[in-house]
Amino acid sequence: MTANPHRGEAVLCVGGAAHLLRPSFTALVAAEDELGPLFALVERAAAGRLRLAEMAALFWHCLAEREGLSREAVSEALAAQGLAAAAVPLRVLLAQILQGEP
Numbered sequence: 001m002t003a004n005p006h007r008g009e010a011v012l013c014v015g016g017a018a019h020l021l022r023p024s025f026t027a028l029v030a031a032e033d034e035l036g037p038l039f040a041l042v043e044r045a046a047a048g049r050l051r052l053a054e055m056a057a058l059f060w061h062c063l064a065e066r067e068g069l070s071r072e073a074v075s076e077a078l079a080a081q082g083l084a085a086a087a088v089p090l091r092v093l094l095a096q097i098l099q100g101e102p
Contacts, residue, residue, distance in 0.1 A: 008096025010089035012059055014077040020064040021089055023096045031061040038097050045094055052078060055090055062093060 001018035003009035010021045032038050034057050041058070044050045056075040063069065078086050 003092075005092065008092060008099075009064075010092035012063075012074070012077065012086075012089050013081065014069060014073055019069070021059060021062040021093060022064040023062050023093050027062045028097065031058050034061070042094050042097055045090070050090075052083075055086060058093060059086075059089070 001011055001020055003011045003020060008023045011018045012021050013019070028038060031041075035041055035054055041050070041054065044054070053075075056071070056078050059078070060066075060071050060074050063074070
């Protein structure tokens, strides 16, 4: 699985398999509907106040392919990997939210 960093894509490991995170407009609108304004989400992340549930929701909405996955599996993968590992794809997604496509 290869992510295209120019598109703001990242990879998340769930259940030992790599899954592509793609912050498309549709995915970000769905995340915003659930989590509130994305700019506020970015601000919470920058201030160290982003909740694990918010991170899991953002990842869930940005999954390019959800077939065979459950939201619970994504949440459990984040907990198993720890915040340091989850911060890598999170930074990519947050940068894409702020910068958009080049």
